[in-house]
Amino acid sequence: MSELREPYWHDEHAALYHGDAREVLAEMDEGSVDCIVTSPPYWGLRHYCEGQYGQEPTPEAYVEPGRRSAAT
Numbered sequence: 001m002s003e004l005r006e007p008y009w010h011d012e013h014a015a016l017y018h019g020d021a022r023e024v025l026a027e028m029d030e031g032s033v034d035c036i037v038t039s040p041p042y043w044g045l046r047h048y049c050e051g052q053y054g055q056e057p058t059p060e061a062y063v064e065p066g067r068r069s070a071a072t
């Protein structure tokens with residue numbers, strides 16, 4: 001597991017990380033997240049950037065990363 005990057009912003013209550021959510025979440029220790037606030041792209045609807053979430057070939061492939069993140 002790679003080391004958690006420096007937060008983009010933080011104060012005594014919260015830290016904001018900038019990056020691909022799949023990579024940032026993978027850097028976080030298991031069980032270290034209390035709450036996830038997310039607004040992911042709809043599947044197959046909008047193109048924001050190359051390699052973005054939401055452009056998976058199937059709905060199942062779209063749901064899987066979110067399910068895995070929530071499960072850890």
Ligand SMILES: C[S@@+](CC[C@H](N)C(=O)[O-])C[C@H]1O[C@@H](n2cnc3c(N)ncnc32)[C@H](O)[C@@H]1O
Nearest residue numbers: 019020021022039040041042048049052053054
């Ligand atoms: C539905 S929009 C979010 C809209 C935002 N909540 C608002 O109120 O303006 C989805 C966003 O997810 C970003 N995004 C797509 N794939 C991502 C990823 N793998 N990691 C982090 N952000 C991603 C897109 O660039 C886009 O800005």
